[in-house]
Amino acid sequence: MNRQKRVAILQRLRDQNPHPTTELSYNSPFELLIAVILSAQATDKSVNKATQKLFPVASTPQEILALGVEGLKSYIRTIGLYNSKAENIIKTCRDLIDKFGGEVPQEREALESLAGVGRKTANVVLNTAFGQPTIAVDTHIFRVANRTGFAPGKDVVKVEEKLLKVVPDEFKYDVHHWLILHGRYTCIARKPRCGSCIIEDLCEYKDKTEI
Numbered sequence: 001m002n003r004q005k006r007v008a009i010l011q012r013l014r015d016q017n018p019h020p021t022t023e024l025s026y027n028s029p030f031e032l033l034i035a036v037i038l039s040a041q042a043t044d045k046s047v048n049k050a051t052q053k054l055f056p057v058a059s060t061p062q063e064i065l066a067l068g069v070e071g072l073k074s075y076i077r078t079i080g081l082y083n084s085k086a087e088n089i090i091k092t093c094r095d096l097i098d099k100f101g102g103e104v105p106q107e108r109e110a111l112e113s114l115a116g117v118g119r120k121t122a123n124v125v126l127n128t129a130f131g132q133p134t135i136a137v138d139t140h141i142f143r144v145a146n147r148t149g150f151a152p153g154k155d156v157v158k159v160e161e162k163l164l165k166v167v168p169d170e171f172k173y174d175v176h177h178w179l180i181l182h183g184r185y186t187c188i189a190r191k192p193r194c195g196s197c198i199i200e201d202l203c204e205y206k207d208k209t210e211i
Helices: 003-016 029-038 044-054 061-076 082-100 108-112 119-128 139-148 156-166 169-185
Strands: none
Touching: 003 169, 029 044, 029 061, 029 082, 029 119, 044 061, 061 082, 108 119, 119 156, 119 169, 139 156, 139 169
16 A cells, blocks of 8 residues: 555544544543553453443552452453453552552553553553554554555554554554544454445455445
């Protein structure tokens, strides 16, 4: 895919959604960090349902640490992998207090040192909480980038590297949100909704549908 076509795609996505953001509910960088950790292999809707009960009770590292693993589990047991996520979140809260003064760090290496925080989670927090032009590649973005021909790659890191290379700076801050929403609602996994897609004529996918 050439640069002109990529820019046209990004312009259309921006026109459709000028101020995109995550669908996770949060009121602070810490709440976003916890929500993103919980969202691994879970829907944003299920995470929001749990955090709507958790955050009014515990919205700081100190407060969640005070709940303990079992106390935390009682709030998140409706979310997949909640046992391991509870263990990781308690460890993360302890590290935030002991190593970072109770604040969420704004550096990738520091974020990735926290339990349950990988590259994708770090990218989401850096982008959404701190305004850094990082691009978090999840399954939706990986699919869209490869299927459309926008930024093909064999794994999520390769796709991230390609996106950072080919996306002009003016679009870098928002592109991760545009692509994830496009993959979640239009360019879906089993049968993409090409017939209702605003970038269908620019997309290089060969097996387009009429839906």
